[in-house]
Amino acid sequence: MTPFLPPEWLPVVFAALMAISILAYVVLDGFDLGVGILLPRVAEEADRDRMIAAIGPFWDANETWLVLGIGLLLVAFPAAHGIILTELYLAVAIMLAGLTLRGVAFEFRAKADEPRRKRRWDHAFVAGSLAASLSQGWMLGRYVLGFAEGPAALAFAAMAAVGLAIAYAFIGATWLIWRAEGALQRRAIRWARSAIWPMAVGILLVSVVTPLVSARIFERWFALPEMLLLAPLPAATAGLLLGLGSLLRHMPLPGDALRRLPFWGAVALFALFFAGLAWSFFPYVVPERLTIWQAASAPESLSIILAGAMLVLPVILAYTVLAWRVFGGKARELTYY
Template sequence: MEQQFDLTVIWAGIIGFGLMMYVLMDGFDLGQGILFPFAPDEKARDTMMNSIAPVWDGNETWLVLGGAGLLAAFPLVYSIFLPALYIGVFLLLSGLIFRGVAFEFRFKAKTSKYLWSWSFSVGSIVAAFAQGAVVGAYIQGFETEGFVYSGGALDWLTPFTVITGLGLVAGYSLLGSTWLIMKTEGALQDWAYKITPRLLAGLLTVFTIVCIYTPFIDANVKTRWFDNISVIWILPALTLYCSYIVLRSVKKRQDGMPFVASMGIFLFSYLGLLVSKWPYIVPPNFTIYDAASAYNSQLFLLLGFLFVIPIILTYTTWTYWVFRGKVKQGGYH
């Protein structure tokens, strides 16, 4: 059968898009949980949860989409990633489960409300840290023999992955605080304005450390970024520009721009990671073509995904449109 389209690249684009959508969509509601213990008071915590109540579970659809697509289109990734990252993935899923359960029970609880608040917060922090550590492990690469992971169960946990884990916690906190700026008012919004520059400073600190450290981990990354100074350097420049926009818009007390610029920071950082590693999907040895499933399998699954993705985009857009506007104590207005 003549292959008219490079389905492997198309699938890499679909999965990359799904993961990016998950980071942007679920990042700010994980950020609410991370910021939860530091909120001014219990009424502020109620408002924070109300601000994400209509959208938090739908945001996680993108994680399911990306994971299912990865298994179908690149099965080698699963056969190596899961043995290498069992503990990290377990922590990620456990965090998401605990925060999901706490989200539902906290609204009903009376005497045990504080316990569910802590469950929501700890689950969010663990999930965010685990995601960042997994990204760090991907940057480090995986020890393999043939097509089998040959490292240990804790090889993913290094000083570098701890840094990337903490960096994502800071990044999600930034998305969370700028979301509060956009969706709340009064004392809670003032508090979000106050903490946003500090969170941005923490994120940029980690971003700088990772950028300096990564070329020493992977020689291919060093070659790509430094041997020939090229157009890809516009990505870190745009990241810094978005950081400046966050600071400027917070100083001017704008509502929506801090959140949009924060999403820009994540978008350009994510694109920078993809540019650094392309076309390796299981670094340092396996490209997207090495890990890909059969062409006919990719084609069959693609037809289903091309039907599902527009539906997800439609109901996501509709949900955010219906629940637009500010959140007051007790719900939207």
């Protein structure tokens, strides 16, 4: 079968689709994982209900992006899929267990007829959110270091695990600033203020370590003229962090549009950080071991898979947009059960 794109472009297209899927998952599931992490900070059952209601219509659609990203990795880059999942199999298993626990806790919490039973499912929801967040951060740290072994590599992976959990808590807090009202919204502002600078330290550490682990990545960041072309990326990140910090100090502000700004600022931060990682590692899908062309399936297979992806991707995007439009108001009672 003759590919409808030049064969050398097909792996690039699939790498872009996979990157979009992963970024969408990290942003979208990141805020509902963050809300789960923040749940123990609230003692009042009514406010916990509102926090759950703020993510209730979205969380299952958000996880679809993870399925799409891993599916694209499997069918488009099977050699890389085997290496990555072999290196990260325990963390992946913990992540899947955490996501499963969250789903079960979410559904059973709604059917609990006693506050004590509901609180037990709250604990399960928090445990699942933490397990998924920490395991994803661990995978990020292991991937950045090219799956290196040793105490220093494991310490960096642990730091990345905690850093990503803090980042999820931050974007979860900004989501609640947008979607909540009253006392819960004011609490969310305090949570965001507390999380933004530890998150900034995590971004800085990963950004510093990434070029140090590879001479190739170091050249991409610090050789001229690439350094001048990429200078806006860290500058924009620093400016965005300072702007968000200033905005949060002056909140709450009148007007729903202004309350959305911290969330969209957090989305921009995630996108900038992801863009830096993508630039650092491209064209490798397994750091310093396999490029996207070496790991790709046959061009004929990629052509067929691409046709399917072009059908599935708009459906997932449309479902996500529809959920946001239908459930776009403030979180109040759990009336959608």
